[in-house]
Amino acid sequence: MIITNNLTKKYGEQIALDHLNLNVKEGEIYCLLGANGAGKTTTINLLLGFITPTSGSAFINQLDVQENPKATKRFLAYIPENLMLYPNLTAVENLDYFSGIAGKTLSRSDLKIVLEEAGLQSEAFENRISTFSKGMRQKVGIAIALAKEAKVLLLDEPTSGLDPKASNEFGVVLQKLREKGVATLMATHDLFRAKEVATQIGIMKDGQLKQQFAGHDITLPELEKAYLSTMDYKELVS
């Protein structure tokens, strides 16, 4: 579903992403770990077509992102790190708007079903977004992805700033989506949540993918050790 072929992005002399090769299949959750500036967000931006690669290519559902900017977006959903919706519109209205401009028309009851599926409490459906917490906005973001029946989900630091309960709920929803066959790419600092949800984990540094693991092959302490050693924090590891 998500494939990158030697995807590279340079800003002048500075290399933001260096020959990245990824393949995230249906029903997989791939977690990209790495420090700030490791190239995680650059990867997502490239997959979204927000920036153009210096070389290499990215594919969503077998379509080249650069060549089919609009078509690829039909299959994907994206939740930015700090998801802001229209504060003056309610949850239902925001969902209706975003799915509407994406070309999906849903009835009012369907919209509510989707929001419920995303885990938003029904009392909040008709409240304006300006009263929502970050976790609640995140859920509306998920609902947008659900309504769109996206095959690909791109997440940028989705759990940062969430309380443990909200973070846990978010993990549950991700699992549900995985079961539906959605391919998810999630950039995060959250080792704990990554270990919880990921089928694949990659650790990046300086734009390169340094290590990869299968999610179930590794324990949380092992993952932390691997992460820190990749980051050259050897003294901390020992």
Added chain:
Amino acid sequence: MFSYNFKYELKQLLRSRWIQLLSIVLLLLFGFSTFNGIQKVEKRKKDITTAQEEVKENDAMMLKLLDSVERGLEVSASPWTIPTSPMAVGNYHPRVAAMEPQSMAFMATGQADLFTHYVKPTVSGDDFALNFTEMTSPVQLLFGSFDLAFVIVYLLPLLIIAFSYNVLSSEKESGSLRLLAAQPIGIQNWVLQKLGLRFFWLAVLVLIALTVVFLVHGINPFAQAAVYFGLLGIVLTYMLFWFALAFLINLWVGSSAKNAVALLGLWVVFVLLVPSVLNQMGNTLYPMPSRTLMINEMRSLKAEVTARQDEILDNYLRDHPEYALNDTTQTRSFWHRYMASQSLIKKELSPVVDAYEEQLQKQQDWVGRFKWISPAIIAQESLNQMAGTSTQDYESFRKQVIGFAASWREHFMPFLYNNQSFSQQDYPNLPKFVYTNTKTSVQNRVLLILGLSVLVYLIGILMYKRQTKNNLLAT
């Protein structure tokens, strides 16, 4: 996408109270400015009526006096004011040459505060010395008038700027832009729809507010349909231009603050700087000859002419043998010499006087050639012309009055040189002044502003295509 944008844009505008706020502001601004305009027009009408009534009363007295004289009664008036003398009628009983306001004169004060709306030309005196400026405090002229044209030309763009400067940047700043850009839509298309909708709603509000204000003030806009639709055409295209600029800036510049500053800068350029620079360049390229030096010239000429009065009269009579033939008395008085000299002075000074008209015309042409640089100029000019208060209108009025002054003078010449008395029977034949409006059509101007808007819009699209999206979407 459009139906969703349409539905939710309206919802958001209502919930953020933009629509409500704009409606109130527009009603207040249009209401106050229209009120001001109407007050001015009322005063103008009243002044003219008063003047005309005064003439009527004077005429009644004149006829009474004539009647007395003709019946051989003793009259108490000063001898030189007795209307049997044609020169007395020509000087002391002038007609009112008035410029009645046009139906939509309240829209734009234009030059109405600078120039007078009626004069009473007499047979003596010089045409060019007729003072066409109005007695107004120069402070008022400096500050200008809070009229509908001011609201439209100056304030409406500022409302548009406040309404549209952050359509894209606020989405970027709140982060929803990345979510939007992840949808299968074109951002530039989306911005266009957003701004288009805002244009639509503002246009609706402006239309309603204008019509309501007109009706409240007792003006039936449909009675002057042509002018009313001309006004709407100008207002809508002028708004469109500012929305097109907002479109360009939204796509081009970055943060809300920068957008606001850029748009405001453009406002200063189009509304304040370009007009003043064009005006000053016009003045520099086609300078008005000095009025003070004109006075010198005129004085020397007059001094010379006065010295040769008798000779001039002889020449004049030679040119007009009919006067010499018809009159048996051949009396020659001060007036005979004076009028002959005046006609000579007029002839000799006409190149000097024409120079002013020519220069003004050249300045006008200069403005005409470059007015497309600023739609504010086009809008202001159109509104002035529709209101009948433009420079051209007053220029035309001035010419008509001078024409009338000549025919007024000519009317009395046979009386004077034939030494014939003015009598009651001659009264109905006195020339009357009728002002004819200059016809204007604003179609071309509407098209010009429309063209400019399209140009700005195309520049916006080109700019967007050429720049990488990086700075817009990269975090």
Added chain:
Amino acid sequence: MISKTFVKETKELLREGRVRIAVVIVLLLTGVAVWISARHYQNVNEQYEVAKTTERAVWDNQGEKNPHSAAHYGTYAFKPKYPLSLVDQGVDKFAGTSIFLEAHNRNEAQFSAAADQTALARFGDLTPDFILLFIIPLLIILLGYNSFTKEREMGTLTLLKSQGISNWKWLLGKWMALFLPVLVITTVLFLVAGLLLGNLSDFGVFSWSSLLMMYLVYLGYYIIFINIVLLISSKMKKSGISLVVSLCIWIIACLAAPKAASNIAENKHPYPTRQEFAANVLKDKKQGLDGHNPWSKETKLLEEEVLREYGVDSLHQLPFNFDGYRMQKSEEHEAEVYVKHYNYLKDQYAQQAKVYRGLAAISPYLPTRFLSMAIANTDYATHWDFADAAEEYRVATQKFLNDNFAVNSEYGNWSYQADADFWKGLPVFEYDPPELKTTLESNASNLMVMGGWLLGSFGLLLFTTKNF
């Protein structure tokens, strides 16, 4: 702490592109404006000099003539341009520049520049006063609108508070940082203007003290704007809103209020039209002595009075020409009529000025505008002063001519002609504009309104930021 804040704010301003661009644009515009005004000034003054000397020559070389004919022939008074008009053109464009001085009639100044221009002239001119009054306040808004809101938005506000900063010291630091660039621009502009004016030779009555006063007035104006902008910035939550609100204040103060004031003033205290005014004057003139009418009732009364006074029984026995005497008496009556009617105009304007002062409560622009014009001698009051001086000169001229007529000829002798040299005896018309002190005294109310704005805005700023 004040200096720390000041240095930090100044650095922030200097490092921001918009500030540099804006300052460069303002300086560039100012340069162009000064250049245009200087050219215009020189042009007008050259014409003034030529016109003045030519007109005097025309008067002096009238040759032998009856003094009353000369009175009708008349002469002109031309209005000079004053040095500080280089900085503020005031109402010069809308006020006439030449007054025809003749027997029996007081004429209005005619030929205003605006009447000889296209309607574009009404948009305003690119002159230094335009920059000083409109653009620099805009610059202040641009520099200061986010002074406080940015601290809120970046979250540095809580950090600063946790450092135990004193509110008023923090405010003062920000205030100074905003004031400095404005001070620099204004000082440079006035210094350049001063040097330019000091170096041009024929610039007449230029005084540094007037320029200094004007400089202070503008600094006061800018301080008021800085206070308002900082006040708004400290009260608003977002930079965008702060910018919009500040701009609204600017629009109201600089554009809307003056126009609205002019409409209200005209509505409440209208001037008569030119024709009405002339008709009213004529009516009053007819009530009294007419020098050209030896048969009127008033003439008879005057005759009787004079005969009684000199103890003679016929006008021919008087030691002077009664015609000339009557002319002079009638001239005096007419002058009185004009005084009355012009006083009415002045009263109307005084009432209008009250409206302007009233609206100054919502617009610091208004008192500044009036003060600046007054100091530059380009205001309406100076125009009145000039017109009155010209009228005084006209009345004196008529007396000079009538007295000659009365003394040197006998009653009934209208063919009397004065010597060709006689005309040179008439003193030259000289006019000096009011001194700075007089100007300031007559503008005391405007100074007070400005003082009120300064104190009020400072007070409000300090009061509201006390518990920021």
